[in-house]
Amino acid sequence: MVVATVGLRGLSLCTLSLPILRSAKIKPPIHSFPTSRSLKPLFSPYNSTILRGFPSFCASPDVNVEATATAPPATEAENSQSADDIKNAANLLDIRVGRIIKAWRHEEADSLYVEEVDVGEPESRIICSGLVKYMPLDLLQHAKVIVLANLKPRNMRGVKSCGMLMAASDASHETVELLMPPDGTIPGERIWFGTEDDKDSQPEPATPNQVQKKKIWESVQPHLKTDASCTAMLGDYLMQTSAGVVVCKSLKNANIS
Template sequence: MADEAGEEVSPVELVDVRVGKVLKAYKHPEADKLYIEEIDVGEAEPRQICSGLVPYMSAEEIEGQNVIVLANLKARNLAGVPSHGMILCASDEAHENVELLVCPEGAAPGERVKFGSWDGEQSEPHTENQMKKKKTWEKVAPDLKTTADCVAAYKGLEMVTSAGPVKCKSLANALIG
């Protein structure tokens, strides 16, 4: 994929992956498997995101966590509630075990996550429309996995914040989505 200047760029650099602090999580009133989360991603107002995590963890386990948010997805309604992004999680092949990807202490809400070296330059992320039109997330998602040490990675490049790598609790070599 090419950036604005026509330079070839890895699609993972075009996704806007950010640190988010979950301020509140509660069950969706009309959908058994959905939570509604209010997440600080460094913007003026918290983002509202719906996630299908009810079968895997309690709202209390989500609240207060520094999670990873895919921020440049087009907003969509989930069971009538607008959702502005996606919380990234690790899961096993059967999708029976799901764990949050969490940031180390010291990672600031709104900080853009990088892959590989924290010092590396990063391209401007795609807009929501570009993400949809160019299917950027669909190109990135199949190559996101956790390492043997439970660190989130894209094609072996670790997902990092200024405070260190992003991990899940215990799912090694797991899918991320």
């Protein structure tokens, strides 16, 4: 089959077979390709009668052109994580009740406190927090806190920080309050989201390497907020302990990080 390659005005190069040319009543010269002049009337952008019924010659043969043209746009749910996906990711975070044994100013960083925190392990953890401008040091001493425990350790100006204290902040990030577990919780207790049934089905936490590689914290954090009663939430799911929900002191509808 002889094939002619034709340039359309304002369109990409396409391929046409001779049967199509014959159906348009154009006779190419014998033993030669049709000239652009002989095909010009057929492919003129103004010849809508002929072009209207032609298939798209530049599309892949596997593409349904009509379906593609009329397909509805993707829904918002299809373009973003589902609530179940977010909750499943959050269940891989090792969020625990902690108790600060003592806290002090970082010797090499004016904006950092250093805390020694009991998270229910044989040895306490050292955690650095950028809270100096937001709260006095004495507020941290012996405080019950919420700790994200399966982050990879980070060297913060010479101090190895093994975890993160979780806090709520307003939109301008001028006010920051630590998340607080209710009375009756003990250091090391793992936090969950939802109901008692959700607690029973909670999987083992991911390793710090997995949290970093899969960006688990980054995918979950935008969905953590406080509600109108200052209760910590993951979307519509309560942040729970065995003694009740996790809260902050006064920040409503605030971001959690």
